[in-house]
Structure formats: structure tokens, C-alpha cells
Amino acid sequence: MKEYFSSIRFRLWIIxxxxxxxxxxxxxxxxxxxxxxxxGKYKKSECINVAxxxxxxxxxxxxxxxxxxxxxxxxxxxxxxxxxxxxxxIINLPGVMRNMxxxxxxxxxxxPQSVSSEIKYSLLNKDxxxxxxxxxxxxxxxxxxxxxxxQEYGDMIYIPAYIFIFSYTEPIGTTLSIVNSISYxxxxxxxxxxxxxxxxxxxxxxxxxxxxxxxxxxxxxGEFNMTIxxxxxxxxxxLTENLNAASAEISKTETLRNDLMAxxxxxxxxxxxxxxxxxxxxxxxxxxxxxxxTKHLKVIIDETDRLTLxxxxxxxxxxxxxxxxxxNLCVFDLSQLLKDIISRFSLLDSTRDYTVxxxxxxxxxxxxxxQKIEQVVYNLVNNxxxxxxxxxxxxxxxxRKEGGAARFEVSDHGPGIPSEQIPxxxxxxxxxxxxxxxxxxxxxxxxGLSIVKEIxxxxxxxxxxxxxxxxxxxxxxxxPVYTESEPAEQKELLKP
Numbered sequence: 001m002k003e004y005f006s007s008i009r010f011r012l013w014i015i016x017x018x019x020x021x022x023x024x025x026x027x028x029x030x031x032x033x034x035x036x037x038x039x040g041k042y043k044k045s046e047c048i049n050v051a052x053x054x055x056x057x058x059x060x061x062x063x064x065x066x067x068x069x070x071x072x073x074x075x076x077x078x079x080x081x082x083x084x085x086x087x088x089x090i091i092n093l094p095g096v097m098r099n100m101x102x103x104x105x106x107x108x109x110x111x112p113q114s115v116s117s118e119i120k121y122s123l124l125n126k127d128x129x130x131x132x133x134x135x136x137x138x139x140x141x142x143x144x145x146x147x148x149x150x151q152e153y154g155d156m157i158y159i160p161a162y163i164f165i166f167s168y169t170e171p172i173g174t175t176l177s178i179v180n181s182i183s184y185x186x187x188x189x190x191x192x193x194x195x196x197x198x199x200x201x202x203x204x205x206x207x208x209x210x211x212x213x214x215x216x217x218x219x220x221x222g223e224f225n226m227t228i229x230x231x232x233x234x235x236x237x238x239l240t241e242n243l244n245a246a247s248a249e250i251s252k253t254e255t256l257r258n259d260l261m262a263x264x265x266x267x268x269x270x271x272x273x274x275x276x277x278x279x280x281x282x283x284x285x286x287x288x289x290x291x292x293x294t295k296h297l298k299v300i301i302d303e304t305d306r307l308t309l310x311x312x313x314x315x316x317x318x319x320x321x322x323x324x325x326x327x328n329l330c331v332f333d334l335s336q337l338l339k340d341i342i343s344r345f346s347l348l349d350s351t352r353d354y355t356v357x358x359x360x361x362x363x364x365x366x367x368x369x370x371q372k373i374e375q376v377v378y379n380l381v382n383n384x385x386x387x388x389x390x391x392x393x394x395x396x397x398x399x400r401k402e403g404g405a406a407r408f409e410v411s412d413h414g415p416g417i418p419s420e421q422i423p424x425x426x427x428x429x430x431x432x433x434x435x436x437x438x439x440x441x442x443x444x445x446x447x448g449l450s451i452v453k454e455i456x457x458x459x460x461x462x463x464x465x466x467x468x469x470x471x472x473x474x475x476x477x478x479x480p481v482y483t484e485s486e487p488a489e490q491k492e493l494l495k496p
Contacts, residue, residue, distance in 0.1 A: 040143075091162070
């Protein structure tokens with residue numbers, strides 16, 4: 001129960017209901033306070049308008065208080081106005097000493113008492129000739145408007161009429177009761193609908209969030225393969241998309257992590273294979289031949305050093321990705337380095353019937369980190385061997401291009417990579433899914449290309465992969481060829 005009261009569904013419902021109650025309270029207060037105020041202002045304005053209309057009638061050029069027809073017309077017009085506005089009206093005509101009385105509110109003793117000499121004298125001294133007084137009649141508030149109609153003839157002032165109008169200034173009787181009844185009925189209906197709508201809306205908003213919360217708990221339990229349905233609101237839709245993406249990414253990472261534990265030999269197997277093979281050759285073949293033994297031992301030492309370097313680079317991959325790794329630049333002959341590296345794959349050529357061919361133009365120098373570039377070459381060649389085609393051939397090429405640049409390529413004729421997966425092959429732990437129809441199962445950590453990418457990035461080299469499914473893949477990078485005009489000393493360490 002406590003969880004329900006603290007839930008978003010309950011709180012949204014409470015907010016809607018409170019908002020409705022506050023709105024209704026404001027409306028009731030407004031009706032109680034503002035209605036009488038504006039009603040009184042409206043009635044006062046009506047009284048003034050009616051008095052001005054009567055003034056126009058008794059000051060027209062054709063009007064004569066001695067003409068019976070004019071008097072009858074005046075009575076008819078004023079009677080209609082009194083009925084339309086529910087006014088009590090008295091018109092005093094001084095010339096004939098008579099009053100026209102139109103009492104529509106019933107027993108009104110106050111208005112006739114207002115027709116007095118004192119009031120008339122006060123009206124004469126008013127510039128606008130109007131006096132408005134607040135009165136109380138039958139326990140209801142009202143006003144009496146007294147107006148003196150003046151006409152000037154030279155220095156003479158003629159008074160054709162005095163006008164006295166009474167009006168209630170607050171709703172009374174049945175009108176007020178009807179308004180109150182309608183207000184209460186409408187308030188109850190609005191409150192009922194507000195409760196229903198608030199329940200529907202709060203549930204509509206809260207239900208997706210509740211489902212998201214339940215699915216998020218599944219992530220804690222290790223259930224990553226889940227899909228959360230999108231809500232109708234942009235914010236909830238964005239949240240579900242992010243959680244779905246996070247779930248998919250965690251699921252992929254978890255799968256690839258398991259693959260990493262099972263296939264950690266991707267970056268390590270080549271040097272280990274060479275070390276073991278050359279050690280066996282020393283044991284079985286070259287143990288008594290100092291020249292061969294020295295040559296084989298050198299390969300073992302070189303591969304051990306490279307293995308140590310490779311392990312360190314894997315451990316430092318995070319440094320490369322975070323941009324804090326330092327690159328030790330030096331000028332070296334990449335053509336010669338490739339010849340040295342490819343020659344070490346000769347063991348694979350003889351024992352596994354793989355061929356790693358090299359075409360490299362001579363004397364192509366590069367200003368880069370030699371150890372990192374060597375690691376790149378190993379990783380790309382080893383990757384090509386993993387996905388080698390039926391021809392059992394991997395091609396390595398290095399050649400000059402226009403504009404003082406050079407291009408390095410490693411090609412295989414294997415199954416190739418689907419075009420939609422090429423952008424993702426550089427991600428950490430990523431491995432392309434292969435069909436079961438392919439003959440050989442490829443294992444690996446998925447770290448090799450990620451390391452290669454980071455090394456290229458910190459060097460600022462252009463790189464990529466061109467692949468056609470069923471025809472093979474070519475991994476490449478391009479770099480500026482070092483020339484004698486450039487300073488040969490080691491440059492400042494690059495930052496990505």
C-alpha cells in the first residue's frame with residue numbers, strides 16, 4: 001500500500017484531482033466575489049444608457065410635454081425600457097407638474113421618496129447632472145440614478161425633465177438560485193470526469209514506466225535479450241529506445257565477452273605457434289647445427305618480444321581509445337619491415353599450405369611508431385589468414401600513389417563481409433557472423449581490428465575495408481611517404 005501511494009500513477013491522479021479542485025475553488029470564489037461586482041458595474045452602465053436615451057427623447061426638437069401624443073409615445077418607450085431591463089423609472093416633468101412612474105420591481109417606496117426638492121437642487125449644482133446612490137431594498141443591494149436634463153437658451157437654463165431610475169445590483173431570487181444549482185451540478189460533473197480522466201491519463205503514462213522498470217530489473221538479473229515496447233510520448237519513447245539499445249549493447253558485449261574467454265588465441269596464437277614450431281625444430285632438427293639453431297632461436301626471441309608487446313598493447317587498448325597513449329615517431333623503411341615480417345610466416349606456408357605473398361615497392365619510408373605499425377601488419381595479415389579463401393593465399397601490397405602518398409593493403413579471397421556490417425568491424429570484440437555453409441569456423445577475440453583502428457587514429461592515417469561477399473576483403477591504410485626534405489628528428493608525441 002505504501003508503494004502505491006508513492007507510485008507515479010497515484011501521484012499523477014492526486015495532481016489531476018487537486019488541480020480540478022483548485023480550479024473549481026477559484027471559479028466558486030470568482031462567482032461569489034466577482035459576479036456581484038461585475039453585475040453591479042453592468043447595471044450601473046445600463047442605468048446611465050437608459051437615462052441618456054430618455055434624455056434624447058425629451059430634448060428632441062419635436063418633443064412637447066404639452067402634446068398628448070408625445071407624452072404617450074414617451075410613456076410607451078420608457079415602459080418598454082423598464083420592462084426590458086427590470087428597472088423602476090420615474091420621470092418628473094416640471095413644466096406640467098406631473099410624474100410618470102414605471103415600477104417593475106413591485107413595492108418600491110424608496111424611488112418615489114427620492115423625487116424631492118433637495119435632490120433636484122443637488123442635481124442642478126452637478127456639472128454632469130447625475131447622482132448615483134446605493135440603497136437597500138428587500139434585503140438586496142441596488143442603486144438609484146438621478147439625472148437632471150438641462151437645456152440652455154442663451155443665459156437661461158430650461159429643465160424639461162428629471163429622471164430617476166432604480167436597479168438591483170446583485171442577482172436576486174430565482175436567478176441566483178438557478179445559477180447556484182447549475183454551478184453545483186456542473187462542479188460535481190466536472191469533478192467526476194476529472195477523476196475518471198485523471199485515472200485514465202495517469203495509468204496511460206505510468207503503465208509504460210512500470211513496464212520499463214520491470215524490464216530494467218531484468219538487466220540486473222542478466223536477462224539482456226529483451227525488447228520494451230515504445231510508449232506514445234516522445235520522452236517515454238526516447239527512454240525505451242535508449243534502454244533497448246543499452247540492452248542490445250549489453251547483450252552483445254556479454255556474448256562477445258564469452259567468445260573472448262573461449263577464443264583468446266586470436267591475437268596470441270600466431271607468435272605462440274611460431275615459438276613452439278621453432279622450438280620443436282631446434283629439438284628435432286637444428287639442435288646440433290649452430291647456424292640453424294641461432295637462426296631459429298632468433299625467431300623465437302623475436303616472437304617472444306612481439307608476444308610481450310602484443311599483450312601490453314591489449315592491456316593498453318583503453319589508453320589508446322581514451323587518447324592518452326603516446327606515439328613514438330621515427331623514420332623507418334616500411335618496405336624492408338614488411339619483408340622481415342612476411343618472411344616469418346614462411347612456417348605457415350610449409351606446414352599449413354598457406355601462402356602469404358608480398359609485393360612492395362622499394363624504399364618507401366614512413367614517419368610513424370615502428371612497433372605499432374608492426375603490430376598493425378601482424379594483426380591484418382593474421383586476420384586475413386583467419387578468413388583465407390580456398391586458394392589459401394593472402395596478398396600483401398605496398399605501393400606509391402600520386403601526391404606523395406603510399407598505400408598498404410592486405411587482401412584475402414575468403415567469404416567477405418556484408419556491407420551493412422563493415423562499419424562495425426572496428427568495434428571492440430566485434431566479429432562478423434558467418435553462415436554455417438562456410439567450411440571453417442573462425443575464432444578470435446575481436447580485439448585485433450579495434451587495436452588497429454586506434455593505432456591508425458592516433459597516427460592520423462586514412463584507413464578502411466573494401467569487401468564483397470563471396471570474393472574476399474581488402475584492409476588498407478594510406479600515409480604520406482617520408483622524404484629527405486622533412487626533418488628526420490623525432491617529432492613531438494602525437495595525441496589523437
